[in-house]
Amino acid sequence: DVQMTQSPSTLSASVGDRVTITCRASQSISSWLGWYQQKPGKAPKLLIYRASNLESGVPSRFSGSGSGTEFTLTISSLQPDDSATYYCQQYNSGWTFGQGTKVEIK
Amino acid sequence: QVQLQESGPGLVKPSETLSLICTVSGDSISPYYWSWVRQPPGKGLEWIGHISYNGITNYNPSVKSRVTISLGTSKNQFSLKLTSVTAADTAVYYCARLRPSSGLIIDYWGQGTLVTVSS
Numbered sequence: 001d002v003q004m005t006q007s008p009s010t011l012s013a014s015v016g017d018r019v020t021i022t023c024r025a026s027q028s029i030s031s032w033l034g035w036y037q038q039k040p041g042k043a044p045k046l047l048i049y050r051a052s053n054l055e056s057g058v059p060s061r062f063s064g065s066g067s068g069t070e071f072t073l074t075i076s077s078l079q080p081d082d083s084a085t086y087y088c089q090q091y092n093s094g095w096t097f098g099q100g101t102k103v104e105i106k
Numbered sequence: 107q108v109q110l111q112e113s114g115p116g117l118v119k120p121s122e123t124l125s126l127i128c129t130v131s132g133d134s135i136s137p138y139y140w141s142w143v144r145q146p147p148g149k150g151l152e153w154i155g156h157i158s159y160n161g162i163t164n165y166n167p168s169v170k171s172r173v174t175i176s177l178g179t180s181k182n183q184f185s186l187k188l189t190s191v192t193a194a195d196t197a198v199y200y201c202a203r204l205r206p207s208s209g210l211i212i213d214y215w216g217q218g219t220l221v222t223v224s225s
Contacts, residue, residue, distance in 0.1 A: 001167070034211045043200055043215035044151065049208045087151055091210055094166065095141075095153035 002026055002090050006098035014106045019075040021101045023088035028068045032092035035064055035073045037084045038100075044087060048073065080105055108132045110201050110216035118195075118223050124188040127178065128201030128216060135159050135181060139204035141212060142175060142186045144197035152197075156204055157184060191223045 003026040013019050023033065031051040036044035046055045048064035051071055061076045075082055083105045088098040114126035128140065141156035155165035157175045165173050174187045188195060199221055203214040 032209055036212075043218055044212075045215075046211065046213050049205075049211040049213075053208070055213070089151075089212070094164075095156075095210075095212075097151040097153070099150050 002029060002093050002096050004088055004090055004096050004098040006086075006088055006101050008101060009099070010102040010104065012104045012106050013078050015078055015080060017078045019078050019082075019103065021073045021086055021088075021103075023066075023071045023073070023098050025069045025071075025090055027093075029090045029092035031067045032090055033064075033066070033071050034089045034091065035062075036087045036089065037082075038087065039084045047086075075103075078103075078105070108203060108214045110203065110214060112199060112201050112216045112219040114219065114221070116220060116222060118191055118221060119225050120192055120223055121190055124186070124191050124195060124199075124221055124223075126186045126199055126201070126219065126221070128184050128186075129180075130182045130184075130203070133203075135177065135184070137206060139206060139210055140175075140177075140184045141202045141204055143200045143202055143212070143215075144195075145200070145218070146194075146197045154186065154188075154199075156210075193223050195221070196223045197221060 005024045033051045035048040038044040052064045085100045085102045109131045111129045136159040142154040172189045198218040200218045201216045202212045204210040205213040
C-alpha cells in the first residue's frame with residue numbers, strides 16, 4: 001500500500017502569509033496526486049489534480065508542485081476563507097489520503 | 107452542475123449490513139467512475155472502492171471481503187453494501203465521481219451521510 005504523510009499536522013498563519021503544506025508518498029506515484037480542501041461539516045473540494053493542475057474555479061493563489069514522492073501545496077496569500085483542513089490524495093496505486101493539515105488563521 | 111446525494115439508514119446494528127444509495131443528477135453515469143469514501147468522526151478520509159460506468163469494480167483491501175459496490179437499476183444510481191459492520195465502520199459516508207480524463211481524480215462529492223453502528 002502507498003502511504004501518504006502530510007506535514008505539518010496543523011499550522012497557524014496570518015492573512016496575507018505564504019503557506020506551504022508538504023505531502024510525501026512511501027513510493028513513487030509519478031504525478032498522480034490531488035489536493036482537497038475540507039471545511040467542517042462539508043464534503044472535500046478538489047483544488048489541484050495531477051500534482052500541479054488547478055481545478056476550474058479554484059482561486060489562483062492555490063498552486064501545487066512536485067513529482068515522484070514529494071509534493072507541496074502552496075497558498076500564496078492566505079485569506080480568511082482558507083481556514084480549513086487540507087488533504088493530499090494519491091491515485092497511482094489504489095487511492096490513499098494523507099492524514100490532513102489543519103490551517104488556522106491567526 | 108453535477109450533484110450527488112447519499113441516502114440510506116443512519117443507524118445500523120453491529121453484525122448487520124450497511125446499505126447506501128447514491129443518486130446522481132446533472133450528468134450521465136457514463137463515462138465516469140463512481141466511488142465511496144468514508145470519514146470516521148474527527149478523523150481522515152478513507153477510500154472504500156469504486157465502480158466504472160460499465161460495472162468494473164476496485165476495492166480497498168482493508169474492506170474488500172465485506173464490500174460490494176454496484177450500479178443501480180435506475181440509470182443514475184449506484185450503491186454500497188458493507189457486511190458484518192462494527193463500531194469501527196461508524197463514519198460519514200460520501201459518494202463521489204471520478205474523472206477519467208485526469209487519471210481518476212475525485213472531482214465531485216455528495217454532501218455525505220452519517221452512519222452510526224450501534225445496538
